[in-house]
Amino acid sequence: xxxxxxxxxxxxxxxxxxxxxxxxxxxxxxxxxxxxxxxxxxxxxxxxxxxxxxxxxxxxxxxxxxxxxxxxxxxxxxxxxxxxxxxxxxxxxxxxxxxxxxxxxxxxxxxxxxxxxxxxxxxxxxxxxxxxxxxxxxxxxxxxxxxxxxxxxxxxxxxxxxxxxxxxxxxxx
Numbered sequence: 001x002x003x004x005x006x007x008x009x010x011x012x013x014x015x016x017x018x019x020x021x022x023x024x025x026x027x028x029x030x031x032x033x034x035x036x037x038x039x040x041x042x043x044x045x046x047x048x049x050x051x052x053x054x055x056x057x058x059x060x061x062x063x064x065x066x067x068x069x070x071x072x073x074x075x076x077x078x079x080x081x082x083x084x085x086x087x088x089x090x091x092x093x094x095x096x097x098x099x100x101x102x103x104x105x106x107x108x109x110x111x112x113x114x115x116x117x118x119x120x121x122x123x124x125x126x127x128x129x130x131x132x133x134x135x136x137x138x139x140x141x142x143x144x145x146x147x148x149x150x151x152x153x154x155x156x157x158x159x160x161x162x163x164x165x166x167x168x169x170x171x172x173x
Contacts, residue, residue: 033113034078034115035130036078036080036081036128036130037078037154038082038126038133038134039081039082039133040134040137041122042084043133043135044135045063045133046062046133048060048061048062058092062099064142065143065144067099069143069144069146069147071100079121081121081122082121082123083123083125083132084123086124092105096120102120103121104119104122105123106122106124113127130154131149131154133146
């Protein structure tokens with residue numbers, strides 16, 4: 001039952017995403033875009049919340065290994081989104097910048113994808129993503145494990161792995 005629903009909904013979701021993409025011409029409509037990785041800011045994989053809620057403030061350190069691995073993924077050609085339901089996305093971006101990760105807060109522009117591989121987008125919205133790292137999706141135990149999983153299973157358009165194909169079959173003439 002779930003599989004048939006997914007087969008029914010997937011083409012409709014892709015068509016809707018493409019519709020958004022072509023509606024906003026400042027985002028390129030042709031060519032391959034980099035694979036996007038979404039990280040839940042309030043999960044244990046990014047923000048070490050060792051002092052409780054603190055009225056929604058971003059405080060404390062990042063999870064061990066997070067800054068190095070996030071920067072490494074961006075350097076390898078992945079785009080990264082940090083998703084949080086906090087009302088102040090600029091505070092999340094400032095916290096990332098404080099920890100050495102270039103970031104920008106969502107400006108509210110309608111977009112379906114994040115394609116910038118030089119800075120992290122902080123947003124409350126769920127954008128199209130190849131992988132989400134959160135307590136509710138892919139749940140790694142360490143950032144080394146996460147990095148290995150992403151690089152082994154999710155190719156980037158910017159720097160494809162050697163020896164892989166695009167899974168496109170050639171049509172005979």
